[in-house]
Amino acid sequence: MGDLVVLVKAALNPELVRSSDGDRLDLDSVPLKLSDIDRNAVEEAARLKSILGGKLYSITVLTWGPASLREKDLRLAVQEALAKGVDEAIVVADDSAVPGDQVLTANIIVGAIKSLGLKPDIIIAAEESIDEGTGQIPGRVASKLGFPYVSFVRKIDVSDGKIIVERDLEEVVEVVEAPLPAVVSVTQEINDPRPPTLIQIRRASKKPIRTLKLSDLNVEPVRKRAIRELRIIKEERKGVVIEAESVDKAADRLLEILESEGILK
């Protein structure tokens, strides 16, 4: 029986983008949080563990630095994964890997799996993150390890050494069978994750977190893209909240506005 690995990202929180100078994004001031669909991935990994057994590891690569500033956000994200069923967290936090480069991130994940001797049956990840949103890490990891890969999965069934999944594509649903070990990326619709309970959070604080550097993994800090500049997209909206003494009056007010805007004749 093998292990399970779930990929977990501490992502920039898009709801808290800030700028101190015009429209330039002030990267260091944007907090990190557990990326939304990673919750679904952790929940599904915990469910698979209850069927397959084995140990559930999470792997997190810090991609936004500096590491010293990100410690607390990183810990909170990882602890949420631990609270939801991860047994041991592996965290690679190294300033030579920030800002992240997906070529490097995938090499680090594969480096961690190999150097720690993990034998995953299933590596599970979210379809995409809330910050970079590229969804490329699971596909990269699969081809580096030579594992089959099924992406955009909204349902997983396991039976004797293989999985049968539903891939949720734009116009069709594909039912695919893959042998294990395999890499799976999941969509937000695969389950409905609940926040961890207090007991789960308390238990999580006793679970091991192993923190590693690139030098521990024999991974070179290669870089194939550079971010020149990040700008906030400014949305100009009026932001008027219609105040009225009753809902009926508020409805009248809205219709008046729609009329003056030329939408109602």
Added chain:
Amino acid sequence: MKILVLGETSRDIGESLSAISSIEGDRVVALFSTSHDEASRASALGYKVYHLNTRNTEAAYKLLVKVYEAESPGLIVSVSTKNPRDVLSRLAGLLDLPLATNVRKISVGDGKIVYERAVLSERSISLEEADPPAILLVMPRLFKPIAGEGQGSIEELEPSEEPAARILEVKRKELGGARIEEADVVVGVGRGFRRREDLRLAFELAELLGGAVGGSRPIAADLKWLPEDAWIGISGKRISPKLYIAVGISGAPQHMAGVSGSKIIVAINKDKSAPIFRYADYGIVADLYEILPILIRKLKERKGLG
């Protein structure tokens, strides 16, 4: 610089070719499709077409590796849809190539590929550069497909081995034909609606305003109370009506990015601290079950239907 364009349809390939229209260099096309008609339409765009004749992403990836080796492109471009994202992320991993999605602008300068893309759930634009060879996936429906000029050759490529991951069944999704991208008024429904039947209120309001009904991702993709072509947001459709009325929608960035082209945004939400009020022109803090029937009655009265 030689450019390889990957796509599942000739239309998507046309969009990618349009995204790179200012970049010099030879172009070759890889069509990921089992349709021979699509292959001849793609070849009518004027470039050589490698026809990856499969619907399996693993098989398409293996064939694409062969095309890559034969052509050694400096840039690979595709529209950002799910299967191309799957296939190209594998190629990126095999060869350690940089890959970016949601790209809106591409140029080449000083031996670098320079591009702009939306990040942070489309709250920000990132200006980036990558070393060739690089893979860029452009936003769907942003570029107008180029018109065909000439006739390219077609090279048929068939998978040579059975892929490890096999497709057992393909089920077509039911689409509703709501055409929310073309409507002047769109009523957007969110999880504030408690039951599917209650969406009737939104349909009635939309009809009185001459509009269509769309929904948030949970409504369309998870609960399936609306067909998926009524799904609004970064992973659904982008709309730009004159009026968007969001009802029982919290205002997540992934939803709001899909409606940023609207002329006026009205939000109806019972929680006065809902983020949607920050991204709307007009907001009403009210229970949708109370205000929608009132709005419907008043609109009917105005039309003399009441």
